[in-house]
Amino acid sequence: MMNNGLAIGVIAASIKQVSELGRLVKGAGYNVAASVEIKPGLTTPLPQVDVWVANLDLHDPSVRSVMDYLDLDGPPVIYEDDLQIVPPPTKAVDEKPLLPAEIRQQKERRLALKLRQLVRDSAAETRRRAKKVWVLAASTGGPEAVAEFLAGLPDELEGVALLYVQHIEHQAMSNLQKVVTRHCGWAVETTEEARVIRENTVYLISPQHQVELLEGGVLSPLQEPWGGRYRPSIDQVIAKVARVYRERGGVIVFTGMGDDGANSCTMMHHRGGQVWIQEAASCTIDSMPVSVAKKGCAQFSATPAELARRFVKLHQEGLRPQQS
Template identity: 50%
Template sequence: MGGPCLKVGVLANSPAQVGEFVRLIQTAGHRASASLDASQPLPSVLPEADVWLATSNHSERARRLLESLDSTNTPIIYEDEGLVEGDEELASLGPAELRVKRAKRLANKLQLLAHGHVRDSSSQTRARAKHVWVLAASTGGPKAIAEFLDEIPATLSDVAFLYVQHIDSGTMETLKQVVDKHSAFCVRSLDAPCVIREKTVYLIPPNTQIDLLDSGVITPLDQPWLGDYSPSIDQVIAKVARVFAQRGGAIIFTGMGDDGARSSKLLHYRGGKVWVQSANSCAVDSMPVSVQALVDVSVDGAPAQLAQKLVAHFTALQASDSGIPTLFND
């Protein structure tokens, strides 16, 4: 397995489950550096670890401790012991074979983190993003995205943006400078695994694929993009649909071609939002029009209008979560 051996903390609901998780970690080629049994009193401060492996069926004690991890830089991987249910292949395996299968799945997740420890020291004051939206563009994209970001206030919370722009690697630094100039959010180039934080714009690299982990970590991969487009909007939106589902969204801005159309349909099916730039405001309208041919798009508009509608959407969502009545409905 490539990458260093990670120190993995274990948070489980019983001594037996702790032991099982430790064996999984060792089989996956990493080291269990700390173990906590949520059936016993838990410490107020967690031991140091590069990543935590936690039960997905956590107790109230474990839940409180996991919530405290949300303000840290440490990724969490949830081990779902119920994965056998409904899977005939796994259900047919014996205990030893099943452990190997689970360990392999865990090893794949840890390997993504092992290529570079999560670096996030500049993001200590920002919480993990609850919602992730893809900003997708091609021809005319930088101008449209600049107009969009001009209308996004620094106070907008809970959301992070993944900006996917068809571009070559030689102009990425120029793109970052443009986005920095127009964004009240932090702007980050993606050169190492990191926890996805609110109030952040992540620039998706054109030369390497990315992956999203269920723990809320985004990481570059040592693999080129597949297909005709670099970066691939379809691949990024598909990953957001898989991990974030109804907490995901995509706005398809100006561009040539149909990149993003197929995965927008998947995101819509998974409960996420799909918006597009209005055709009459695009430099080239092929991308948003191709999305509208496959998806019942709920919102369209010029870039500034889309930003204003997004702010209204999250204002309403946060008001709803806090019990404040609202009339907004997109």
């Protein structure tokens, strides 16, 4: 029995790929509401759907305008590449490879899971999708500094969402969520399941598992743990936001020990996004913001309360921060 909870469109660069995506959607238990083959010079507006399932070459100039639409103004996008099954690194040498039918079944199950999560998210959310996404990055002393920043935000800031990446143990996440909720008038969500990134929402990045950030603005948990010394990895999250949101992205690095985030702040800067830091004198430990400052990419430095005031002005009035 087909599930009609979402209007799903399939879009690809050839009719063969469109047909394959259609079979994948139907195999996942859903109807296809629209099918689009991208041809050179395509100018016809795309149909209205709730989510696109796409197979597109991101480097093909002929699909650039379509990609820009999907990235900026379209509904969530699930790319066929994101449904690929990645074998674990510990796979036995003599283990038999999956048959084509088994690969398809696994892709259908993964697509069905993503679509069910989007159904739940769409039913629960009335906020619009965020067009601007900023990362709040912190370690030692972070909850207090970030709470002060959040307390300075209005209950509504059009088009903006925040991803809060705090070095923390998983068992402390519930307390962190309470702290954020108490100091902020925005919705507060975790990343235990896939979510469309909505405006006026703070997303707490789990230290237990990695997350992927899809081009359509969807956060989805992965089974893999974070690599490296830090959990969650600030560098990885900033890099994902810089790649997807470019000049519509940003990061504020608060107090913390170590240098997690410094490398990806450089990437955010080169992609056109904003890089701000908490001033050293107001930090519990200033290693993290100082490491960003040494990269030469920080555009503004201030106390958490001053960062909040400048953040609000930037998004309400279009104010560009001065190099500090």
